[in-house]
Amino acid sequence: MDNYKSPVYNVIAVPLYKIEANNYNPNVVALPEMELLEKSIWEDGFTMPCVCYHDKDRDKYILVxxxxxxxILKRSPRIFGREKGMLPVVVxxxxxxxRIASTIRHNRARGNHLVGLMSGIVAELTKAGMSDRWIMEHIGMDKDEILRLKQTSGLADLFADKDFSLP
Structure with missing residues (x-):
């Protein structure tokens, strides 16, 4: 293992037509998170390569x-165009x-955002002057989620700009 080099040091650009999905990934992402992923890739670019196995006999890259x-690259014309149809990949x-075990490990290792930490982030952004709309647009939350996280934080000053009176 002295000469081991992690795959991330060998990122390559692979044309979309050479990539295939595997048939065993149990991970599903809801539409709001997919929209956020598209926004993230549009605004930040691809910041993490995909992991693939290269089937040399067919010259296809199977996603792990x-x-x-x-x-997102496949269905977003603006990202496809900007990236010239290429996906960053490590093999x-x-x-x-x-590969099946690797897929499951990758999925499970991502974890979930903890409510306490997310409410702290919302509190910090609010104190920094970011509006609920800004938080919604940049972090991918809806109004109800922001409200719940503000309530969880228990900080009354997060509600200072809100009118809760009855009409």
Missing amino acids: DGFHRYS IDKNLEE
């Missing part, structure tokens, strides 16, 4: 991780069983 990033050379 990154199906949703791949899907791992593993048998099918090991």
Whole structure:
């Protein structure tokens, strides 16, 4: 292992037509998160390569991780155009069983955002003068989620600019 080099040091640009989804990924992303992913890729670019296995016999790259990033490139004309139809990829050379395990590990390792930490982030952004609309647009939250997180934080000053009186 002295000469081991992580795949991330060998990112390559692969044309979309050479990439295939695997048939075993159980991960599903809801529409609002897919829209946020598209916005993230549009505003920040691809910041993480997809992980693929290269089937040399067919010269195809089978996704191990990154199906949703791949899907965005496939269905977003503006991103496809900007990226010239290329997806950043790292290649791992593993048998099918090991690739399945890698897919599951990648999915499970992402975890979930903790409510306490997210309410703290909303509180900091609000104190910094960011509007609820700004938070909605840049972090991908809806009004109800922001309200719940503000309530969770228990900070009355987060509601200072809101009118809660009855009409």
